[in-house]
Amino acid sequence: MLIVNQGLFLACPAHLTRTSPGVKLVQAHATRSTGEVSLALRFIGIDPESSGGNCPAVWVDDATHEIVIQGWQxxxxxxxRTQQDSPLLDTEGVIRVPGRMAEILRKALDDLAGS
Incomplete structure (x- = not known):
């Protein structure tokens, strides 16, 4: 089952609030390395096989036109190995998300391309 804009909370419900079907807002204040604060991120989806505290997830920040990804460190x-191709700044991190989230990531990219 793929969870993309279904109005469902299957994992990490403490971080989400229901608005209208297909739209969820993150309650935490997401700060970027530049110090900008986005008060609301648009939830795109979570790992369809997540359970409990293991919930790689994807959001779109419409204000900054960025994708926000939660994954495993x-x-x-x-x-x-990644630093051989791109040095890692103190404000950056390397995460992993499962390949089964490809459709969720594509949805986030398509949403940004359309905005």
Missing amino acids: ADEATKK
Whole structure:
């Protein structure tokens, strides 16, 4: 089952609030490295196989035209390998999301491209 804009809370419900079907707002204040604050992110979806506290998720920040991704922290070997291609700043992180979330990520990208 793919959870994309279904108006359902299957994982991490404490971070979400129901608005209208297909639209959820994150209650936390999401700060970017520039110090900007987005008071509301548009929830796109979560890992369809998540359970409880394991909930890789994707949001779109319409104000900044950015994608916000929650995933698993990468191990040191992965971080070291990624830095061969792109140095990692103190304000950045390397995360992993399962491949089964490809459709959710595409949805976020398509939403941004259309805005």
